[in-house]
Amino acid sequence: MSTLLPIAGTTVTALDAGWRMAVAEAGAFGRPSDLDGSLVWHQAKVPGTAADALADAGLFDPARPEPLHGKDIWYRTTIRPQRPGPHRLRFEGLATIAEAWLGGSPILASSSMFEASEVDIDLAGEAELTICLRALQPHLAKRGPRARWRTQLTPEQGLRLTRTTMLGHMPGWCPSIHAVGPFRPILLVRPGSLAAEDLRIDARLTEEGHGELAVSLKLAGIVPHLAISCGGETSAMREMPDGRYEARLTLENVKPWWPHTHGTPHLHEVVLEAGDERLSLGRTGFRRIEIDKGEDGKGFALRVNGTRIFCRGAVWTNADLLRLPGDAASYRPLLELARDANMNMLRVGGTMVYETAEFFRLCDEFGILVWHDFQFANFDYPVSDPEFAATVEREAQDFLHVTQGSPSFAVACGGSEIEQQAAMMGVSREKWQGPLTQEILPAACARLRPDIAYVANSPTGGAMPFSPNEGVTHYFGVSAYRMPLEDARRAEVKFAAECLAFANLPEAATVERHFPPGPGHSPEWKALIPRDRNTGWDFEDVRDHYVEALYGVKPLDLRYGDPESYLDFGRAVVAEVMEAVFAEWRRAGSRTAGGLIWNFRDLFPSAGWGVVDATGAPKSALFALKRAFRPVALALTDEGTNGLYAQLANDTADTLSFRLEISCLNGGAVPVASGALDLEIAGRSSRAVPVTEVLGAFFDATYAFRFGPPAHDVTHARLIDAASGIVLAEAFHFPRGRGAAMHAARLDVRCETGAGGNAVVVLATDRLAQSVHIRADGYLPDDNWFHLAPGSERRVTLRRLPGTDHAVSGEIGHLGSKERFSYSAG
Structure with a gap:
């Protein structure tokens, strides 16, 4: 299913204003006519979530969330069409068990967060649209076909039967902020004389360097002359035997799309000509994606345009756990951080949500490859149930339609840790895989995105699915399992779709804002450290292990007596470990072809797994990766x-x-x-x-x-x-x-005024200064937590951040000295 294209008088209007939201007890009201004065209505944003609306009203604290999956959530607004007549309502995403009424008459029942729905309606004038998101909790208690294993990721085993995100349902990973609401746009479509939909764009690069473009769509109505233009070439569309219209173009010696680390991500606009009308179908890029398993068949590398790419980046986490946004404004600053840190791949794991067209458009623009899991993780899903299997097929089609023409989309994956969970629970090898990842999902990709690579699961391959020396792995030998740095080579990692998990400490400004007493003195600090469920250790313990291993200091002593140094050593060590591991993986002769950090951004303020904190500020790890990932x-x-x-x-x-x-x-x-x-x-x-x-x-x-x-x-x-x-x-x-090699080095510091309100800090030292760190509140250094050697000056640009209205000033320190060196502009 895909939205009607706005041609031949077709108009598409976002229903994003005038919404109100109320919370009710589960089952208290069956239909809009039952609603009474006991409900309190609040202004709400659509797209958006109930948690976000309640937070705006001062009734929901993301730091101490109250569960919402046991409540019914009601939304309503008034539709005011420009003209009466037939329309189509499109719901891009409702989380999760949804019913809708127009003027009191039922028009929709939906049970999947990941499936778009369309309803044909006839509007004579204004009409009230009402949506109820029914309580999810009763559905999680339902029993379906017997599972062959139980996941340890969540206590709510009923999630395997319900198509909703696992965000908010994974203790130790994220707070219980449940996704409830119309989290994706609701659109009102008024058809014109020509209805065009189900757009498919297939853009590829041949081995000879030519671009091949195929565009097809479905049409209903009076069909004018149709043509497709791209890169100075035009081809008429012709009707195919199946009733679709198709055009094919060849662009000789086209400028190809590359990951930004290896070249320029060239994009080319695709235009539909319908009679006298010209409609942009967006931009596409020409590239060739292949999986290279090596001569022995045990490797895993991605080839782009015939070139083996070392993929480096992180596992993407949603831009905002409270809102679950899908707009470009929310994505852009985060994706810019990823690009500027020399990341060329982001992976959307199977425990998140499907990302939007805006996400892919920005990755296209920035030259960032996308590995995207279908939203399946850890469970034994009941695809033997025909109704469930049909839901999966529709879900996959909706997602793949969103990505049409996107060159950044490189790898589609059947899900996360399904094979691993089965193997770890002692299930026999022949049961690790099944029709979900071996038949249904690859068939959808072959039909709708034949230009991308498909991987059945992450991890997969080897004696065990998680064995690092074959196929795709999730590597935590260095990090969670406290292996020495040498294990990064000894493990013979081929491709790490997840790796190097630590409780990464935010910078001082974030810590001071959210934990005024400081770590070790705030009762909330340890409670927010990420941990695997049912373990007696957490990822701060892991980080502390490496502080002692690399520096020979006792983290517990520092935490008790010198908490500032405890934080500095903690920030420094994750940077050191990440640079050291990627030095091994990128060395000449290495068979490792990629590593994606677990993960990109914290979902809430804490020392979380993210290399970017919940406020959007880089942590020490991101600066280290920026150095390790340089082209x-x-x-x-x-x-x-x-x-x-x-x-x-x-x-x-x-x-x-x-x-x-x-x-x-x-x-x-x-x-x-x-x-x-x-x-x-x-x-x-x-x-x-x-x-x-x-x-x-x-x-x-x-x-x-x-x-x-x-x-x-x-x-x-x-x-x-x-x-x-x-x-x-x-x-x-x-x-x-x-x-x-820890020395009490003396730093010489001066600050110069730069262009556009920026500043430049110039540093020199009399001897090695380890892990030099610059505090510049309101400014972003282009490097931080780096070693400084004697013999030359180092210039660090401090970029003024939006909203900053003060001149730059701050302090600079380094490991091995308690002295702080002040600087200021002017």
């Missing part, structure tokens, strides 16, 4: 008695020339060995360079041979663009550990 990247890897290697990656299409400089420093200040090497790196390739080749002679940079006491405590590498002299990347290695 032109540098890292240092310890190869034991093979020595230290500089790992260089060039994702751009061009061969680039660099100067690689290496300095081994004693006391973080005195060079005991140094050298430089001029080199070239071919486009879209990686290269490993032995540090001894740069130094020109043997030097035990990894301290593997132990010939006497170590001569240095840090190795610093810089990659400098040969043409401009600009430092493109830096990397550090600590042969005796980070704790042994």
Whole structure:
């Protein structure tokens, strides 16, 4: 099902004004005529949720949510058509058990949050539209076909029978903010003389570099001359045997769409010509998506336009758990953060909601690949029930229609952790998979998005579905399972669709705003730390483990006696771990082809899994990932008695020339060995360079041979663009550990006024300063939580954020010193 295209006089009006909402006891009122004066009505936004409307009225606290799935939620508004006559009402998404009436007459009954509904109506004038979202709780108590396993993700096993989001139903993951309401638009469509719908756009890039475009749609009414134009080419549409109209175009040597890390995400407008009318069908891009499993069939890599792409990014979390928005204004600032952090892929997991056309349009524009799970996770779903299977098919069709023509959509996945949950519960291998992910969903993709890759489940492959050395995995060896950093290589990860979960600490401004007593002194702090259900540990414990492992300090002692340092070490360690793991995965010769962090954004203020906090501010982890994900990247890897290697990656299409400089420093200040090497790196390739080749002679940079006491405590590498002299990347290695290289460095700081209200902080140091962190309330640094080496200045741009009306000022600190260095503009 797809919305009518606005041609030949067809008008589409969003019913987004004049809505009121009321909460009633479950089953208290059967129909609108039963409603009485006992209900209290509140203004409500549509699209929106009941929780959001109640929060606006001061009756709902997202930090202490009261369950809504045991209530009936009523919405009503008045429709005022421009002209009387036949219309169509389209409900893009109602959460979840919904009934609707027009003027008191029933017009709709819906039981899926993920299925759009359309109703033909005849309007003589104004009419009242009433919607009731029935209490979900009774439906969750229903019993269906016997499940072969029970998930540990949620105690509400009835969710397997009801097509609704798992958000709000996963203890330890997110608060119990239940999705109730018309969370997607409600549209009033007045058909014109020509009804056009069921639009399909298939855009592909051939191996010869040509763009092939196929556009088809259904038409009803008087059909004028129809044609499709794109990229300067036009083709008439012709009627096909099935009654659809189709046009095919070939654009020779078209500019292809690339992930932004590897090229330009070129987009081309598609225009429908209907008689004298021209209607934009949106923009599309030409690219080719393939899965490469390697010669042994055990790998997993994504090829775009024939090029193997190292996919890096995060698992996407909704822009706002309270509102569940789907508009571009809500998405844009978050997706800009992802793009600017050099992420080239976001995955929408099976525990969320289907994302909207606006989400995909922005990812198209920004060059961000999308891996999108169908909204199935962990459960044994009853697809043997014909009615349930039909609901799944309609749901899949609705979602795939939304994505028509989107080049960013790269991978559709049957769901999240279904195979894993079955395997972990001891279910035999032949029962891990079934018709849902092996037949119904891939068939829908083949029909409606044949240009994308399909993966049955995440994770999948290997001796166990979650085995990291084959197929797609969810890798938490480093992080949740407290493995040493070396496990990132030992595990032989092929593609991590989830990885590296920590309780990532927000920056100071967010902590101070939401937890004034501070961590360890606020009773709410620990309660909001994410944890897996029924475990005796949480992800703050995991983070603390790595603080001790990497720095040799006792987190519990810091938390008791020096809470500020406790926070600083916690922020620093997740940044260090993430950079180290991706250095392993991106090194030359690695078979790892991707890693997506669990996850992108916190759903509420806390030290959550997100690398962006609930206010939209980056955390230390995001800055680390920005460095690790650079298209032109540098890292240092310890190869034991093979020595230290500089790992260089060039994702751009061009061969680039660099100067690689290496300095081994004693006391973080005195060079005991140094050298430089001029080199070239071919486009879209990686290269490993032995540090001894740069130094020109043997030097035990990894301290593997132990010939006497170590001569240095840090190795610093810089990659400098040969043409401009600009430092493109830096990397550090600590042969005796980070704790042994902790110095009370003195920072020289000055602040310069930049363009557009921005500022620039200029830093220099007398010796290595680890994890330098800049506080700049109201401004966003372009880098933070980075190491600063002596010998040169570092310039950090501070971008003024919207709404900031004060000049920049703040403090700068680093690990190893309690001293803070103040700065201000002017």
